[in-house]
Amino acid sequence: DRVVARGSDVRIRVHVSSPSAVASPNRPVAVPRNVWCRWTTSTGATDRRLMERTVDGSAYTTTWPEVLEGFQFHVDADGSLSRTHSVRVVEPPAVTGLALNIVPPGYTGQSPRTTDAVVGDVRVLAGSRLTWRLQFNKPIRDANLKLLSSPRPTSLAGNLAADGLSATVELEVQSGGTLLVELTDRDGLHRDDQTYRRLVILDDQPPTLALSGNDRPTAVRPTDAITVRTEAADDFGLGSLELVLQVDPDTQDRQQVDPDRLTGRRAVEHFTIDLSKFELPNGARLTYRVRVTDNRDRPAPNETFSAPRVLLIDPNAQPPDLADIVARQKDTRVRIELARSQSLAARTTLETTRGQVLQALKNQSTFAGNNVIRKTGADLRDLAGQVDTLARLFATQPLWQPLAPATDRIARTLIPAAAGRLEPALEAALADKATRLGQSDDDLAQVISAFDQLLVDFDRIATLERDLLELDRLAHRTARLADDVEGLSTLVGDGDVGETKIEVNQRRDEFQRRKQDLVKRHDGLENQLGGLLKRRPEVTEAARQAQLARLRQLGLRARELSTPQRGLGTELAAETEAPPARKKKSDAPAPDPTATPLGRQQELARQATAQALEIAAQLGTAADAARDAAAFARAAAGTARQLLAGRIQQASEQATTTAQLAATAATSLEKATEAQPDPVLIRRARDLANRQSTDARMLAATANSAAGRRGVRTVSQQAISASTDLIVRGLQDTAGQLIAPPVELPMKGKQAAQAQATALSGREHMDKVRDGLDASTFKPAATAANDAADQLEQTARLALAAGNATDRPETPVPERVGEQVTSAVKQLQQSRQSLDQTRFDDPSKQANRPGQKPGAKNGNGKGGKGKSAGGKSNAKGGKSGQKSGGTPKPGQKNGQLSKTASQLRKAARQLARAAKNLQPGQADPNKAAPPPGKKDPNAKDNSGNAGTGSSMSSELKRLEAELARLSGRSWGRLPGTLKTEILQAARRDPNGDYAQLIRFYFEEISRSARQRSDTPTP
Structure with a gap:
């Protein structure tokens, strides 16, 4: 007896043997002449079939192909009958529905999603939690989801429902592969679902890093401040970003970005390496690299390191970022020189063509050079577009804005004037043609002269820009000096209880030594800034204007x-x-x-x-x-x-x-x-x-x-x-x-x-x-x-x-930059005076040294009861003192030292703002007035x-x-003069390029209606 799946083949095999009572080795079994299989279907139909003998003669077989209904059968071997057997036909187990619920890892921030009728490739992120929900056509005894991944397949048992009609399989995926559903029903029928399904795992990629500059060793000065622009990105989120500077085998400096600022998938950070705080000798070698991690929690965050970069200390090195600026300046100058050479080539072509026109006029012959004139006009219009791009580039850079009007004049006045004479010359008589070509030649002479002056002005401003790079370095050095001045406050005032006279003298000597060093550094800063103003009087002139x-x-x-x-x-x-x-x-x-x-x-x-x-x-x-x-x-x-x-x-x-x-x-x-x-x-x-x-x-x-x-x-x-x-x-x-x-x-x-x-x-x-x-x-x-x-x-x-x-005199330096630099000069002068007035034991000008215990003498002859010279306790509900040599609390007064540090920080901010206001993209203060x-x-x-x-x-x-500015603009409507010129040019050259001609009327098109018509506008 058996249970078979509907539509499957049913094969029976019959062995014939003698009854045990008459069986004997010396008495072989009689082979039946015919063996018949007789059956009756569930609908009552009967039939029989002669069974086939196997090759070795040990058995008889027959097969019912694609059985669709149940039946009973017995075997008749020359009258010897078997008992009646039953074959029950049932539906094979099958998957009728398959849904997949995908819960991505929490750090991705992605929402869960559900996919129905899962077929083909299923792409999920590694670490996702998957829940497979399978529906069956009949009650199932066992259901397994087999993942045929390498190196070893994994079989996951399904959690069956009480009725056996559904099951769920849960897993957290780390690897993919082909999926196979294995089913066994309650009759013991087994079936593998052959639908193609494949689990594809998407790995969380490591974050990417992009650093400014290049990876080559760089020579720097021992007091330079190196700015490293770092751009980090990740497909889901950033966890940490830091710059690690290896000063020497025993000294390492880390700059970490506050994780609270890393809230998105991309971050841009400007790390500043202030070399002045390390007191580096000539020839020292430093290495830095940037490290970034993503926010993956398991198994561990992905991390990416930049290539190590080497800084070589050389007092004669060029300022930081100079190479980038020089490269940019070189590229811009090459573009100007190329535009000038193209203008010169056009002029040479027109001179040659004019000579041919005069020769044709003299010989009364036909002139065949109109195509050359037409091409030269097109080339000039293209050239005007290139120069116009340069003018726009200059307009976006505050220091270069004085060059924008001259460049714009070349692009929109001089070159178009020369090109505009060529179109009428095409159909003009030879004498008139020669005259127009001569006029165009004169226009191009003005163009070349304008380019020559532009190059002179360009070189002057380029030198100025390179010199003003010093502002940013001075800003960092001034800020560093302010920190060190404030740190000097740890030595002033009365000491801790029990401090001996020898210790007081030692502290006084250390104060004097550090003060002298700070004064020397301060004078160096003033001299360098003053020297910069002497070399570049344009900065002071900007402040005057x-x-x-x-x-x-x-x-x-x-x-x-x-x-x-x-x-x-x-x-x-x-x-x-x-x-x-x-x-x-x-x-x-x-x-x-x-x-x-x-x-x-x-x-x-x-x-x-x-x-x-x-x-x-x-x-x-x-x-x-x-x-x-x-x-x-x-x-x-x-x-x-x-x-x-x-x-x-x-x-x-x-x-x-x-x-x-x-x-x-x-x-x-x-x-x-x-x-x-x-x-x-x-x-x-x-x-x-x-x-x-x-x-x-x-x-x-x-x-x-x-x-x-x-x-x-x-x-x-x-x-x-x-x-x-x-x-x-x-x-x-x-x-x-x-x-x-x-x-x-x-x-x-x-x-x-x-x-x-x-x-x-x-x-x-x-x-x-x-x-x-x-x-x-x-x-x-x-x-x-x-x-x-x-x-x-x-x-x-x-x-x-x-x-x-x-x-x-004219100055290319923006006025606000001049004001900021001169303001820094005044702040430095004031801070120098304040630094001179600092005293080690002047309680009227110095507050208690951080770490001084309440109740200690403060120089006014009165005890404390936990109060400082200000009359209020230093702490609330906590310890009344700090460790000796600690940093002053924010807001704590430090007399002249605090005043000096504040003035230095103001100077540093002004210098940093001046350096920033010279960078491209800053608004032009001369053209954009700030709000009241x-x-x-x-x-x-x-x-x-x-x-x-x-x-x-x-x-x-x-x-x-x-x-x-908002006045009505007739976008898409051409002025009459432009339309006429385009129509005339189209008749002369049906295949001409008039985009440049249209572009040079752009200003006319975009002007206000008041300028273009007599109709008044608001």
């Missing part, structure tokens, strides 16, 4: 303030109705700017300006909503200016008009359909319109009240006075900067001081205006207001004259009050500038 530019700016602001000041005087002189005098003087401005009509209107103007710019950015400046919003912003600023000048009635009338414009702007924005504006912007516009309408009504009521008019004019005078105070302080500071070294422009400083004194005199007249307003004596107040306006105008004239820089600062006359005053005289002018300038 920065101060002169500030003078001009202050002069312009004073001039702007004089207008509302004079207007206020005119209005006071015309006022006929005087309210009762105030009992209390109005010295301080209102704490809340929105409590005054002027403050509210100025804030409305600012918000209206921001709204106009946002609408223009969203809808375009040609949209009606943008135009209406700009008109509202202008009117709001105009109303604020009328209030500032004390013209209450005019301001009230203009406020009414402004409210109408605000309502129109809000309605236009609500009706905008071409580009749907932001709903929040619509609500803001309506809110602004409502506020402007409310303020207009309030201002109308104020204008009809004498007391109200006086209140508005008082606030206006306070606003002008506050702005004048800022100008006075600015002029005073600028005068001091101009007189003091290293700027040292005493005549300019004297003029700035005169302007400051004049502004201060005007400020005194403004106080008289305020007093007159309080007392309701308007005539004297009007006189004082006009006097104040006169003083402001005189201040403007003096400041503008002093700030005139037309006679100053806290004490800027264009900003609110120090109390947060609106009311500066020039703030509305600045808002209007910003509005107009931004609207001009």
Whole structure:
């Protein structure tokens, strides 16, 4: 009896033997003549089959192929019958469903995922937790998942459900291979699922490292600071990043990045190797390498080491990064020289072609060189594109920006002019052709001359750039000196309890020795920075021009303030109705700017300006909503200016008009359909319109009240006075900067001081205006207001004259770099004085030495009870002392040493900023004005009050500038002149390349509509 799978073959084998009673070795078994197999199916059908005898004659066999139903059978051997056997047919065990749940390792941050109907390759990360869920067609007794991996297959027993219809297999994978499902049902039938499945393991790759520079040994100076830019990346995350410096066999220095900063898959770190702290001898050899690990937790993190790099100490070595900068400069210069040689080649070609034209004209023969002219024109347009790329490159590098205009002129004016004469020359008569070629030759002569001057300027700035590399090294050395100065505080003051006199003397001697060393290092720093300024006067000149530019700016602001000041005087002189005098003087401005009509209107103007710019950015400046919003912003600023000048009635009338414009702007924005504006912007516009309408009504009521008019004019005078105070302080500071070294422009400083004194005199007249307003004596107040306006105008004239820089030499160094370097010079001078004043045993200037126990003598003759000279305990709830020689706590005062260290750190920061501001990609301070600062006359005053005289002018300038930048651009629409030239050129050369021609009209296409048409724009 047996159970077989449906569709499988069933084979039986019959052995015939004699009954045991008659069996005998001497009596062989009689061989049956016929052996029949007779069967009956489960449906009742019967049949028989003659069985075949095996070759050796020992048995009889037969096979039922692909059995689909069960049956019973017996064997008939010449009448000898076997018993009846039963064959039961069942479905074979099979997998009906297979789902895979993949849980990647936790450190990857990936979410679990489920894959159904798993067939083919399954790719998972090593260390993933896999859960296989198998579904069967019938109850199963055993289910195994076999992983045919090398070197030895692995069989994983499934966890069967109670009904045997499903099973799960769980494993954490580290290796892959072919998958095989082995099934055994409860009838004992075994089957291997032959569906192709393969587990492919994806290994977590080690992180990658990229370091700046190269792996060759590098000669460096013993005081250099080497910056190593390191970029690390990993497919899932970074665990650690460090630079390991092997100074000698016994000294190793590590710089580790804070793991909290390694939050992503990529990190960029600038490691700085400060060689000055190691006191390295000439010929010393250092080795460093960078190590990075990923965040894999099991079996261990992957790690990557950079190739070891060797630093060779040589006092005569070039500064760090010089090789990279020299290579960049060389590449740029080669590009300029190549452009010049191409211009020269084009000129030579045109000279030859012109000679051929003249020869053809003389011989009255045909000229066949138009293709040469056409190709030369195309080459020139290509050349212009290359030079234009150079101009853009110069524009991104602060130190090289002075070369950008000259390079741009070559690319967009000179070369296009030469190329532009060639197109008409193609169809011109021979005489005209020769003339045009001659003119183009003259243009190219200018191009070559411009290239020659560009190369001269390039070499000058290249030398300057190489010299200014010293700034970064000086910054690191200054920061290191600051740390060592602060470390000197461990030796000053009283010692620990029980310290002997010999120990005190030893500590004093060590203090003096280290102080002398610090003074020597400080003098070396000052001398090197001073030497740099002497070699490169362009740096000092940049600082001078920065101060002169500030003078001009202050002069312009004073001039702007004089207008509302004079207007206020005119209005006071015309006022006929005087309210009762105030009992209390109005010295301080209102704490809340929105409590005054002027403050509210100025804030409305600012918000209206921001709204106009946002609408223009969203809808375009040609949209009606943008135009209406700009008109509202202008009117709001105009109303604020009328209030500032004390013209209450005019301001009230203009406020009414402004409210109408605000309502129109809000309605236009609500009706905008071409580009749907932001709903929040619509609500803001309506809110602004409502506020402007409310303020207009309030201002109308104020204008009809004498007391109200006086209140508005008082606030206006306070606003002008506050702005004048800022100008006075600015002029005073600028005068001091101009007189003091290293700027040292005493005549300019004297003029700035005169302007400051004049502004201060005007400020005194403004106080008289305020007093007159309080007392309701308007005539004297009007006189004082006009006097104040006169003083402001005189201040403007003096400041503008002093700030005139037309006679100053040009400098490529950005102004802010010059300011930062000269500021560092002053900080170093001050720190040197502070360092000289340090004393070992001067308790009035030195705090307790770190480690001094509470209660020890502190030099003032008083005990402590756990208190220092400051009177407060050094510790809270912990040990009252620190180890002798420890580092001072943050914020602990250290007298002159702390002051010296602070000044040195300021100098180091200024030098580091100056070095950074010379790098490519930094904004040009001469072209990109920073926003108003806290004490800027264009900003609110120090109390947060609106009311500066020039703030509305600045808002209007910003509005107009931004609207001009965002003005409607006809992208894709060619100007008529360009279209005509392209059509003409296409008829001459159907296969010509006109991309360069189009590109040179790019500026024309992108100009504002105001410049290209008579239609006004906002």
